[in-house]
Amino acid sequence: MAHPFFFLASAVWNFGLGMTWLVVPLYAHAQGLSNADIGLLFATPVLAQAVLNLLGGAYTDRIGGRRIMLGSCLITVASGFWFLAAQGFWMLMAGQLALVVSRAAFWPATWAMASELPGGRGRQLGQLNAVTNFGQILGTVASGFLLGLAGFNASFLALSAIGLASFVAGLAAEHAPHKPHAAPRSILAGYRPLLGRPIILYCVLCAYLSALPFSLTVSFYPLFLAAYGYGEETSGILMALRAVGSIAASLFGSRFVRTGPQTLWPVTCGVAVAAAVGLMPTINHALPIGIWMLLLGAGSAAMTLYFQITISEVSGPELRGSALALGGLGWSVSHLSTPLIMGFLADRFGLVQGFYVLGGLALATAIALAFMRQWAFAQK
Numbered sequence: 001m002a003h004p005f006f007f008l009a010s011a012v013w014n015f016g017l018g019m020t021w022l023v024v025p026l027y028a029h030a031q032g033l034s035n036a037d038i039g040l041l042f043a044t045p046v047l048a049q050a051v052l053n054l055l056g057g058a059y060t061d062r063i064g065g066r067r068i069m070l071g072s073c074l075i076t077v078a079s080g081f082w083f084l085a086a087q088g089f090w091m092l093m094a095g096q097l098a099l100v101v102s103r104a105a106f107w108p109a110t111w112a113m114a115s116e117l118p119g120g121r122g123r124q125l126g127q128l129n130a131v132t133n134f135g136q137i138l139g140t141v142a143s144g145f146l147l148g149l150a151g152f153n154a155s156f157l158a159l160s161a162i163g164l165a166s167f168v169a170g171l172a173a174e175h176a177p178h179k180p181h182a183a184p185r186s187i188l189a190g191y192r193p194l195l196g197r198p199i200i201l202y203c204v205l206c207a208y209l210s211a212l213p214f215s216l217t218v219s220f221y222p223l224f225l226a227a228y229g230y231g232e233e234t235s236g237i238l239m240a241l242r243a244v245g246s247i248a249a250s251l252f253g254s255r256f257v258r259t260g261p262q263t264l265w266p267v268t269c270g271v272a273v274a275a276a277v278g279l280m281p282t283i284n285h286a287l288p289i290g291i292w293m294l295l296l297g298a299g300s301a302a303m304t305l306y307f308q309i310t311i312s313e314v315s316g317p318e319l320r321g322s323a324l325a326l327g328g329l330g331w332s333v334s335h336l337s338t339p340l341i342m343g344f345l346a347d348r349f350g351l352v353q354g355f356y357v358l359g360g361l362a363l364a365t366a367i368a369l370a371f372m373r374q375w376a377f378a379q380k
Contacts, residue, residue, distance in 0.1 A: 278359015
């Protein structure tokens with residue numbers, strides 16, 4: 001793998017991100033926060049992340065992705081120390097917001113950096129997505145063992161150490177000096193022409209559909225598996241298969257992803273995601289559920305790679321960070337809306353029926369992409 005320190009920095013940083021998914025909610029619960037407070041603790045920052053993603057993309061264009069990435073690593077270091085002293089809802093919220101700032105800065109910066117590496121955008125972005133999933137898997141698993149053996153303080157110290165390790169790896173990464181471009185007067189002014197381009201809006205919709213499986217994984221898939229009688233160990237293995245599918249698609253799909261109005265790639269991936277979401281509850285057996293999880297991860301990762309490559313190809317280097325951040329806005333919309341929609345459907349019709357309806361909505365989105373392709377690329 002070329003540019004090993006860049007990919008190492010991303011893998012290590014995502015290791016820390018995977019840790020926070022388990023450690024922070026359990027820490028909040030251990031402090032006696034109610035379920036409603038914990039829900040606010042994780043839902044409210046999603047709104048902030050949508051705005052901060054756009055700022056992160058804009059500053060990537062201004063000062064370069066490497067500086068933004070290094071700053072994100074340092075925020076992770078500070079967040080670990082902050083959580084050591086955090087007591088009560090508002091201190092925990094401040095720590096969560098710091099982590100959101102780190103995420104919002106890291107994604108557009110690393111996507112933009114990977115798109116500029118030699119060796120083909122598809123290949124480099126595919127490798128980046130693969131190490132991202134790999135780091136998150138290891139971080140989530142390792143945090144459980146660390147919590148059981150050493151407790152919360154050791155886990156937060158480890159988070160700071162991981163942030164520092166990713167910073168050191170980022171410093172060692174090869175990089176081309178940032179070439180400043182004529183910048184708009186306002187930091188967000190570059191988004192105005194991007195929003196007027198149909199191809200960007202098309203990619204935002206692709207990003208939304210690609211994020212749907214992940215949004216369900218961190219919200220309702222654990223409840224679905226529990227309702228079907230699977231224990232924590234089996235549920236963990238089945239949910240990990242989604243990430244395995246994502247890694248495989250990220251590494252091998254980059255050879256086959258094609259952009260342009262003729263390709264059916266995003267439609268095919270969207271139909272695969274819709275089928276996996278809607279059909280997974282039909283048979284209560286670990287084998288078909290595991291196969292659907294693999295397909296879910298593969299379809300999601302392939303769609304992610306498609307919108308990353310498409311945006312990189314249709315945006316100039318002076319606005320690439322902003323364009324990628326705008327595409328990533330689809331992820332934020334999914335993370336906010338999918339749990340809310342599924343929660344309403346599950347309460348009104350039942351959990352299994354909710355998955356059927358959501359699968360139908362995903363299929364409708366994939367069909368909409370099929371009709372949008374010619375319009376989007378005709379005016380790119």
